[in-house]
Amino acid sequence: xxxxxxxxxxxxxxxxxxxxxxxxxxxxxxxxxxxxxxxxxx
Amino acid sequence: xxxxxxxxxxxxxxxxxxxxxxxxxxxxxxxxxxxxxxxxxxxxxxxxxxxxxxxxxxxxxxxxxxxxxxxxxxxxxxxxxxxxxxxxxxxxxxxxxxxxxxxxxxxxxxxxxxxxxxxxxxxxxxxxxxxxxxxxxxxxxxxxxxxxxxxxxxxxxxxxxxxxxxxxxxxxxxxxxxxxxxxxxxxxxxxxxxxxxxxxxxxxxxxxxxxxxxxxxxxxxxxxxxxxxxxxxxxxxxxxxxxxxxxxxxxxxxxxxxxxxxxxxxxxxxxxxxxxxxxxxxxxxxxxxxxxxxxxxxxxxxxxxxxxxxxxxxxxxxxxxxxxxxxxxxxxxxxxxxxxxxxxxxxxxxxxxxxxxxxxxxxxxxxxxxxxxxxxxxxxxxxxxxxxxxxxxxxxxxxxxxxxxxxxxxxxxxxxxxxxxxxxxxxxxxxxxxxxxxxxxxxxxxxxxxxxxxxxxxxxxxxxxx
Numbered sequence: 001x002x003x004x005x006x007x008x009x010x011x012x013x014x015x016x017x018x019x020x021x022x023x024x025x026x027x028x029x030x031x032x033x034x035x036x037x038x039x040x041x042x
Numbered sequence: 043x044x045x046x047x048x049x050x051x052x053x054x055x056x057x058x059x060x061x062x063x064x065x066x067x068x069x070x071x072x073x074x075x076x077x078x079x080x081x082x083x084x085x086x087x088x089x090x091x092x093x094x095x096x097x098x099x100x101x102x103x104x105x106x107x108x109x110x111x112x113x114x115x116x117x118x119x120x121x122x123x124x125x126x127x128x129x130x131x132x133x134x135x136x137x138x139x140x141x142x143x144x145x146x147x148x149x150x151x152x153x154x155x156x157x158x159x160x161x162x163x164x165x166x167x168x169x170x171x172x173x174x175x176x177x178x179x180x181x182x183x184x185x186x187x188x189x190x191x192x193x194x195x196x197x198x199x200x201x202x203x204x205x206x207x208x209x210x211x212x213x214x215x216x217x218x219x220x221x222x223x224x225x226x227x228x229x230x231x232x233x234x235x236x237x238x239x240x241x242x243x244x245x246x247x248x249x250x251x252x253x254x255x256x257x258x259x260x261x262x263x264x265x266x267x268x269x270x271x272x273x274x275x276x277x278x279x280x281x282x283x284x285x286x287x288x289x290x291x292x293x294x295x296x297x298x299x300x301x302x303x304x305x306x307x308x309x310x311x312x313x314x315x316x317x318x319x320x321x322x323x324x325x326x327x328x329x330x331x332x333x334x335x336x337x338x339x340x341x342x343x344x345x346x347x348x349x350x351x352x353x354x355x356x357x358x359x360x361x362x363x364x365x366x367x368x369x370x371x372x373x374x375x376x377x378x379x380x381x382x383x384x385x386x387x388x389x390x391x392x393x394x395x396x397x398x399x400x401x402x403x404x405x406x407x408x409x410x411x412x413x414x415x416x417x418x419x420x421x422x423x424x425x426x427x428x429x430x431x432x433x434x435x436x437x438x439x440x441x442x443x444x445x446x447x448x449x450x451x452x453x454x455x456x457x458x459x460x461x462x463x464x465x466x467x468x469x470x471x472x473x474x475x476x477x478x479x480x481x482x483x484x485x486x487x488x489x490x491x492x493x494x495x496x497x498x499x500x501x502x503x504x505x506x507x508x
Contacts, residue, residue: 008055008056008057011056011057011058011061014058014061015058015060015061018061018064018065018251019064021064021068021247022064022067022068022071022203025071025210026067026071026203026206026209026210028210028213029206029208029209029210029211029212029213030206030209030337032209032212032213033209033212033333033336033337034333034337036329036330036333037330037331037333037334037337038330
């Protein structure tokens, strides 16, 4: 068995959704932290 | 509930292994909230007095125990339940972690409602702490099995989530508390309830998504190294036999030293930066420094663990020990010359290696003890974290306090601690240098594997295959 995504046509969609599901909150948190961290250089 | 069984999580044809890291992140991003628990501290000191603490309100010293109990239970539960997690499969473990994590918030909400600190100690501290331990190790061995070509990167991604969870939890908690607070009420209980519900859903998505590879599965195009590599075993070591090897305890020491150095400074970073650079680093700037440090802590988990796939685990820890030692020794000098930039740069690299140490260790264990029980062995190793959680703050806080009490200027109160940290890294370097391949007498024999796996802890009196 391999990473044969052709056998599941929905797999690319599932992958995008799964990564967005965790990526969006993480990116929001990092953005919030970076915004605060910039005060170090002001 | 059979859908939780390992046998029901075996991936079918067409499944992409790249769905497993987000499943692991669903769990780690949630339990990483623990690093942001301090956000609750101040509001919880005003539950009765609302605008200011009333005499019957909880003190910060009472509230500090919640996090300590949770971290203690993290190490304890990871060590106790490691084998169960390994044999039961990742879905059962993630589901249990989700139930305990949400349950911990629920009990804590009730504790706030009836104003019982003990309910919160039991809720967030004990039940939530068990969720932390089970959740932390739940995806580790699954990721290693899906990514035999890049085990460091795979576990680094998940463990990065634990560092990143606080970034989400901290602003989210503040937003929720503000939303639920009124002039006559502090909205902590409601925030606990909402967080518990949101985390439960998020973790369940991970539990439903996760899959284990079918027996004999290999990534497309992946050819396992034919030539034997000295420090990467092809055999497996039974979980409790690993405890009998010097390698386990040497890695335990290396991890403990790396975490001791990082955790002590991370907890004191704000005060230390302001005291070492009075007038140059303000409280606001120090808060920015702490945020930046947390980002490097998180990023280092992914970057260093990924690098370890190319340079090897032992070499990665050599870098941590040598570079870490040099940087700690250089910190007092940055204070003497008054260079904020040098100070910040030194610490950002140190914090990246602190995170990197956490993220690289599962792959180090896999190299030493094989993949079969790596999750359970990792669980046992996490006790090093619990110990470091005591050593680190003691080293930083008490030595500073002693120095200040004996007339040392606050700007130089950390110098001795930094030199002690550098010395610890020399010990870590030696421990890492002593790590050799595990003796073959500890390796599991194929015909004994099932039998060994069914044996009780106490019954394993001889090393497997000895």
